[in-house]
Amino acid sequence: MIRYNWFSATKYFVKLFFMKLKYNILYSSFKNNSRSKTILFYPEFPHKKTVIFKILKYLKVYITNNPKGRFDCVIKWKDTTINKRYKKLDELSVNYKVINIHCNDNSKENVVSNFERIFGYKLSIDPLEFKGQCLKKIILMQCMMGL
Numbered sequence: 001m002i003r004y005n006w007f008s009a010t011k012y013f014v015k016l017f018f019m020k021l022k023y024n025i026l027y028s029s030f031k032n033n034s035r036s037k038t039i040l041f042y043p044e045f046p047h048k049k050t051v052i053f054k055i056l057k058y059l060k061v062y063i064t065n066n067p068k069g070r071f072d073c074v075i076k077w078k079d080t081t082i083n084k085r086y087k088k089l090d091e092l093s094v095n096y097k098v099i100n101i102h103c104n105d106n107s108k109e110n111v112v113s114n115f116e117r118i119f120g121y122k123l124s125i126d127p128l129e130f131k132g133q134c135l136k137k138i139i140l141m142q143c144m145m146g147l
Contacts, residue, residue: 020099021075038062040071043086044078067092076100081107108137 021039039056045065046053052075056063064071067088074096076089083104093101112123125134 017099021073036060036062038064038069038071040067040069040074040092041065041077042067042074042089042092043076046077047079071096074098076103081105 039061041063042065045063048054053063074089074092076083076086076098077100083106085104089098089101092098115123127134127136
């Protein structure tokens with residue numbers, strides 16, 4: 001179990017993700033003369049309850065998981081903690097910028113260590129020293145056991 005100041009992590013990672021996504025959508029709008037945008041999610045389609053699905057629906061951006069169709073940018077999307085490399089994504093990366101292509105370990109331990117390395121401060125806290133509310137999470141994804 002790891003304890004987090006989870007608000008900081010969410011705030012920065014969501015900001016970075018959407019900045020990268022915004023860049024890809026803007027770039028493709030110039031490239032494709034402003035037609036409706038489509039994003040390929042591969043190998044999985046995002047669930048309708050995910051934040052990315054709701055935001056893209058609000059922005060009227062189409063979502064597909066068909067790599068043979070027409071799309072403007074690609075997001076590697078697999079709802080597991082540890083991911084493998086996908087040959088199809090490697091092929092697509094020749095012509096498209098693939099967001100998350102190198103993200104193969106989504107474990108909370110890996111996210112915490114990379115966050116600290118990149119931003120210079122910790123997400124995890126010492127529960128014996130920290131005063132205030134915190135979230136206790138299990139390391140694996142999809143365990144829905146935050147305390």
